[in-house]
Amino acid sequence: MVPETGNRGVDATDENTGQTPQVPEPRKRKRLPRSEREQMIVEEAIRFFAEVGFEGQTRELARRLDITQPLIFRYFPTKEDLIERVYQEVYLSRWNPWWEELLEDRSQSLLGRLTDFYKAYAKAIFTYEWVRIFVYSGLKGVNINKRYLGLIRDRVLKRIMGELRAAHDLPTPEEIPFSEAELELAWGLHGSIFYIAIRKWIYEVEIPSDIESVIAVEAESFVNGAPKVVARLIGEQKRRTPGPHASTGR
Amino acid sequence: MVPETGNRGVDATDENTGQTPQVPEPRKRKRLPRSEREQMIVEEAIRFFAEVGFEGQTRELARRLDITQPLIFRYFPTKEDLIERVYQEVYLSRWNPWWEELLEDRSQSLLGRLTDFYKAYAKAIFTYEWVRIFVYSGLKGVNINKRYLGLIRDRVLKRIMGELRAAHDLPTPEEIPFSEAELELAWGLHGSIFYIAIRKWIYEVEIPSDIESVIAVEAESFVNGAPKVVARLIGEQKRRTPGPHASTGR
DNA sequence: GTTTTTAATTATCGATTGATCACAAATTGA
DNA sequence: TCAATTTGTGATCAATCGATAATTAAAAAC
Structure with missing residues (x-):
């Protein structure tokens, strides 16, 4: 079993066989104000869940946001809380x-x-x-x-x-x-x-x-x-x- | 971790605390002709997937059928094959x-x-x-x-x-x-x-x-x-x- | 009644999933 | 400059999931 890393979407399995080793690319860590990051997550979650449904996985969502998966849980205690927030964002104030x-x-x-x-x-x-x-x-x-x-x-x-x-x-x-x-x-x-x-x-x-x-x-x-x-x-x-x-x- | 059993829906976790130990109930094993069992699985799968969507789990489906989960895979090589069969059954010959x-x-x-x-x-x-x-x-x-x-x-x-x-x-x-x-x-x-x-x-x-x-x-x-x-x-x-x-x- | 066939179960595997926690690093305030 | 604060990451856990293989047992064939 491949040891799981929190790396943003960088797949651990070596798909580009025979190529140059493809350095994991340390990637400058971006720090955002709490409210801004939260809004980013919600908006991408709307797009993501709209596409694949609510069974869509937090790891894939994190990959699209180019953040690590645990970060999502520092903004929303559970996945269900995030979904609930998505409902609010989509339905509220569109009337x-x-x-x-x-x-x-x-x-x-x-x-x-x-x-x-x-x-x-x-x-x-x-x-x-x-x-x-x-x-x-x-x-x-x-x-x-x-x-x-x-x-x-x-x-x-x-x-x-x-x-x-x-x-x-x-x-x-x-x-x-x-x-x-x-x-x-x-x-x-x-x-x-x-x-x-x-x-x-x-x-x-x-x-x-x-x-x-x-x-x-x-x-x-x-x-x-x-x-x-x-x-x-x-x-x-x-x-x-x-x-x-x-x-x-x- | 609870050792997984193929038992039909009989949950291993002891929910009825304080009650009589609730014998696992050996349950007479029912043997059906291949085509008959297959039809049973398909029909219950239609009801099941209609209710919860195609991410519904084979274990839950098996529980509803009162059979073990591996039995499903003796009739359909993969879950996707079962879903494909559900499509056929639902759409075909209703026109x-x-x-x-x-x-x-x-x-x-x-x-x-x-x-x-x-x-x-x-x-x-x-x-x-x-x-x-x-x-x-x-x-x-x-x-x-x-x-x-x-x-x-x-x-x-x-x-x-x-x-x-x-x-x-x-x-x-x-x-x-x-x-x-x-x-x-x-x-x-x-x-x-x-x-x-x-x-x-x-x-x-x-x-x-x-x-x-x-x-x-x-x-x-x-x-x-x-x-x-x-x-x-x-x-x-x-x-x-x-x-x-x-x-x-x- | 014995053997053969095959439906069904038990046990388990490897991958995936939501979630946790200790730690690293960027920003802020002094 | 340096400590405090807070954002973000790496590693990993426990549960769950689809799927496989060895074994059991019911029914069919003889």
Whole structure:
């Protein structure tokens, strides 16, 4: 067994056989302020875990950082602590409250608002790191995903369906709460757009270079097709429960 | 260090302290025909890897099978061979050629065909095992995913858009090939429905118990909204390239 | 009933993994 | 200049992992 060294990625096994002995290269030791080094580790960890998943090994991460593996543990007590920090860094402060105002700005058409919102949303979170870490953590069952989807539902989808009703003189959610099926329509729009990111970053297949125009087409189809369905759903709901209603606004 | 035994999941560490010594329980050794045991291993491997991912350990898999860990390697030379077999078992022969005929059966409305198709499709592949293994292998970069998406595009989405054109007396794909944006509309429908499965099996959040009615609503919105967009896209395409066309039918 | 075949187990190996600790070296403060 | 502080490294540990080989025992063949 080869004695393990803390050397930065310099493999002990002699791969370059017959070559010059390839001196281990003493390498000037770089000393950084604590906060700076910590940020370096977190950022590289995001890239690394996004690529290989959370089972990625601390030694490989250290190699990419060009530091020794024990150094990681001088900044994060356990690997799990580092992963937790990665979650925070990826999810936190990528949410833009302005998006919610944008969706309600009735000086613009609903179609315009939807395309603008999803273009901005896609620009902010449709990245290799975000999408893959989101899916990886979803598979792990981390509840940060569930909270995030709740955010999407309450802050985005309900708002979209409220605006869609308003644009077609349909009852407000206070008068008739959103039905499950109605919210699913909004999930359909959201899914059709998020699926673009999944194809690109998870399956890594070719997708149109111009994502924004795809979003525009998707939103257009939604605005064309959803209102009639919503009207039908509300009509059925009304007929079933005349007078004051008690369905779930959820 | 505790000497490792091949015992089926019977942990060597004494967890039940203070209890009766808990005899190791000799356990009648069960002998099965080779093909039968092999199938058992594959099926449990599908469940197991779907749950924890492909980094799941052979010892844990063996424990669930109530067999010893080396036995797995008497049926599959390496773990990777077992995983490859899992791919085959999951993806192979879950494709129903009848689906393609169904989509082209013009004795039924397009909406009826779309809902019927996606209900059948969802029934066949929207399972915990299929969806999670598909995403896990996608993250790993296995090219079986890319091939499958190509199948979806060529056998399903192009067929859907061809039928949608026919239903609205629009040019055939031979006359005017599908544009990128037009196919993306179909990907939108597909994504909106597959996203249901992702929410359920990957993020594991609550979704409506009646998936079929969600599919119906999604398809209805698509049939309502997509044709106008397609007509516009084809109109623009026509105006740009009059006479014989040379765009990509992909 | 005896022999042959082969499914299954026991025991263990070599490599890998997260984590620890003593020590080295760079920076800071006096 | 020199001691104190703090970043970073080398060496190594205990547990875990995929995989192998010798052995046991159940079923099939005779």
